[in-house]
Amino acid sequence: MAWSIAPVLVAIRIGFNQGRSRSTFQGWSLRWYLHDPELSVLHDESLRQALLQSLQVSTLTMLVATPIGVALALGLARWRGRGSGAANLLMLFPLVTPEIVMGVSLFLVFDQLFGRFVPITFGTTTQVLGLVTFSISYVVIVVRGRLFAIGKDYEEAAMDLGASPAEALRRVLLPLLAPAIFAAFMIVFAIAIDDFVISAFLCVQGCETVPIKIYSTARLAPSPSLNALATLMLVTSLAAIGLAVAVQRRFIAKREAGARSAIEDFARLEI
Template structure:
């Protein structure tokens, strides 16, 4: 599973154009090649910028909405809540190509006010990302229970105060995990980004890599893939670090390994 990723990382530092024969260590495809390196290729810059902006916006929109929806479904006692919980699992089991084609039909025929490109891509990414946030947050809510909120209410806290000062801090691990999951899912998405793209101006990194491999592939794509791999690892490390600092501040005193293990379990 890790072999193709390892090969892409290693050959991003290859001195020649070959992607199978090692020709010496070099930063040629990172910075040195005037027109084809990651630093100088404007098409790669545009794709990377599109992917990062789309992933950050999706993360900032889908995570708060998903957490709010999870809290509402967990605290809502009506029978409709059970059906809504099952409904949130539909995007997780729906083939992505079906969702991409469906969203394309919706934005092309029903909601024509949403143009294809970044607006449609953003709505599409938020649509499928929210389910992951709801599942992760609801799992955390079930493990917390209602005792802390009820104790806060008994001590005179309002419902909003109990939510802000008690429930949200307890949900912090799930929220951090949701941020990382949504970011990783969005920046890695190919199908929905491809269906809802309006052309080269809205190409994301996966779409750009696919197009370049079929036409004019260069080793700079390895450098771009390596950059994304290390970005995802950095996001995971930052998330685990923030959680560890939060736990120490709260007096938990857990080690980085235990925090990372819980973070990974929440992500799964």
């Protein structure tokens, strides 16, 4: 565990280095984040644009992929006819496909298929569409796991009390799924903001994300500002995952508190 974390900590430390050296630490400083008038993340236009592009692509991917994934999870959970097994297996395909294969395939689809019949420019749109295609499976897995834990009892009880299937979905099932949906939002955001392969294949010019910028610049004239940029991306990803975990824990604690309260009320009635 320590061996895995050590390189990350070293890279973060370099981002706070006072000097430009990437091998000798010369004291703590925010120079590469704020103070350097040319090379800091705040003042370097290319670094700032890469960060904004990453945030834009990951946010759009999150907003598009999660609702589609939730709808697919609900549909697959209710589909019991012929072909349901194949559909469930197909939904796992992006998870087991090497990302470079997925990136090449998406590039060919956009270039050969859409390029001939639908005018499309490689950039933010293709990056979002590619990452949505790649990340929907994660949403389906998270939401279906929650659906399996909930079961059908709540929904059936609501319909027994007169609710229509749509009302049971809107007023009973979706609120119970809310923590899983929020977790899916955050997971997709973290996946999209960290992606390199798909974003690189579906970008031509002017749409560099943080991973692409780090890769291209590190081969030419690396500076600690790249480490600062990578640290900002890491903190953003960790914050998204941490927020998802916190919401899940709060929901579980709230349910446990409600269950304890119900047991206590029942015990008082028995007395």
